[in-house]
Amino acid sequence: MKESANPTPSKIPVAILGATGAVGQRFVALLADHPWFEVARLFASERSAGKTYSEAVSWVLDSPIPPALENHLLESLDLGALDGIELVFSALGSEVAGPIETSLADAGLLVFSNASSHRMAKDVPLVIPEVNPDHLALASCQPRRSGGAIITNPNCSTIGLVLSLAPLHNAFGIRRVSLVTNQALSGAGLADGALLKLHDNVIPFIRGEEEKLAQETNKLLGELLLESAEDGTLDFQIEHATFPVSATCIRVPVSDGHLLSVSVELDEPATHAEVTAAWREFRGLPQDRQLPTAPLNPLHVLEEEDAPQPAKHRDLEGGMAASVGRLRPDDFYGEHGDRRRGWKFVTLSHNTVRGAAGGSILNAELWLEMADEALE
Numbered sequence: 001m002k003e004s005a006n007p008t009p010s011k012i013p014v015a016i017l018g019a020t021g022a023v024g025q026r027f028v029a030l031l032a033d034h035p036w037f038e039v040a041r042l043f044a045s046e047r048s049a050g051k052t053y054s055e056a057v058s059w060v061l062d063s064p065i066p067p068a069l070e071n072h073l074l075e076s077l078d079l080g081a082l083d084g085i086e087l088v089f090s091a092l093g094s095e096v097a098g099p100i101e102t103s104l105a106d107a108g109l110l111v112f113s114n115a116s117s118h119r120m121a122k123d124v125p126l127v128i129p130e131v132n133p134d135h136l137a138l139a140s141c142q143p144r145r146s147g148g149a150i151i152t153n154p155n156c157s158t159i160g161l162v163l164s165l166a167p168l169h170n171a172f173g174i175r176r177v178s179l180v181t182n183q184a185l186s187g188a189g190l191a192d193g194a195l196l197k198l199h200d201n202v203i204p205f206i207r208g209e210e211e212k213l214a215q216e217t218n219k220l221l222g223e224l225l226l227e228s229a230e231d232g233t234l235d236f237q238i239e240h241a242t243f244p245v246s247a248t249c250i251r252v253p254v255s256d257g258h259l260l261s262v263s264v265e266l267d268e269p270a271t272h273a274e275v276t277a278a279w280r281e282f283r284g285l286p287q288d289r290q291l292p293t294a295p296l297n298p299l300h301v302l303e304e305e306d307a308p309q310p311a312k313h314r315d316l317e318g319g320m321a322a323s324v325g326r327l328r329p330d331d332f333y334g335e336h337g338d339r340r341r342g343w344k345f346v347t348l349s350h351n352t353v354r355g356a357a358g359g360s361i362l363n364a365e366l367w368l369e370m371a372d373e374a375l376e
């Protein structure tokens with residue numbers, strides 16, 4: 001029998017766009033028992049519309065499809081059909097997300113997006129809640145109907161990189177970064193067929209990814225400024241960080257978890273113990289406010305000589321914690337002694353949880369927390 005989910009009145013009814021994809025499935029799983037949100041509507045392409053969720057989806061997660069959504073009908077996007085929904089999680093591919101997300105936000109909906117379409121727009125917050133929660137203020141510059149806004153989370157590799165860089169940027173400053181990614185199959189989405197190309201192989205090219213890593217890192221670690229416009233109104237904008245980020249992105253035959261090998265030159269020299277302490281002490285607003293999806297520690301420092309590894313460490317704190325390890329001096333930057341500017345390390349994060357659906361849900365929790373605070 002086909003049926004629709006019936007949200008509990010005390011929870012906020014939400015819609016998932018792109019619910020059948022790699023990221024959409026994570027949204028479905030992570031929102032199944034969420035204390036604030038209840039999935040009320042599921043959307044996918046015309047190909048899936050009219051089918052039940054379990055008929056249409058090629059479910060790839062280890063946990064089963066949440067029973068309440070198995071028989072939920074998938075819809076195709078008709079903007080008039082979102083009555084009763086105020087908050088939308090978008091896992092649409094960037095090739096279709098742009099105009100759809102704009103129309104929904106214009107119509108007064110809050111859109112939390114994983115797509116790259118709007119991330120670099122001047123008035124769109126690109127947020128990692130532990131790193132730059134203040135950037136949410138940018139949304140007030142979006143010219144939309146009351147209540148409507150687009151809020152984005154970064155690319156799935158950028159998130160792990162920036163969680164590891166933010167504590168170093170805050171404590172010592174950053175001059176330049178160079179990195180090589182090892183990106184999991186699920187990062188390519190379900191339609192890409194990456195699995196077929198990766199038997200006995202790695203692919204040393206991911207379209208657009210290296211540019212995103214550089215641009216998004218500098219926006220995320222930029223500073224929120226309040227400026228007065230010519231007409232006397234006040235406007236927020238981001239002064240982007242300016243350090244170079246040189247990335248090489250590689251697809252590898254791993255199911256989930258992006259592992260990055262990073263080399264960083266700091267502004268102020270630091271010892272091994274100081275770098276490690278900056279990572280260990282790193283906490284943010286989600287931890288202070290105990291937001292439902294927040295990990296206790298956003299960054300785990302692993303001591304084993306061969307850690308982190310995707311198969312062992314991607315699921316730390318339900319996949320919401322990133323990990324770092326293998327911290328060692330980088331002589332490439334030509335300085336020696338205890339305090340030095342050049343350090344290299346490895347960092348890992350779960351690309352469809354922390355790097356996508358979980359990151360987006362944490363953004364929505366942060367938004368509601370800040371909105372509540374503003375009302376108090």
Ligand SMILES: NC(=O)c1ccc[n+]([C@@H]2O[C@H](COP(=O)([O-])OP(=O)(O)OC[C@H]3O[C@@H](n4cnc5c(N)ncnc54)[C@H](OP(=O)(O)O)[C@@H]3O)[C@@H](O)[C@H]2O)c1
Nearest residue numbers: 018020021022023044045048093094114115156187189190
């Ligand atoms: N995968 C990751 O690790 C990751 C991480 C961060 C961000 N992202 C971003 O998140 C988004 C989703 O990625 P993904 O990997 O989940 O992609 P995916 O597996 O290819 O899923 C795409 C989803 O969009 C739906 N769709 C496709 N064309 C549509 C249309 N014209 N109208 C409405 N729905 C349509 C598909 O529905 P059907 O099943 O009906 O075709 C499917 O549900 C992308 O923007 C991606 O860049 C992905």
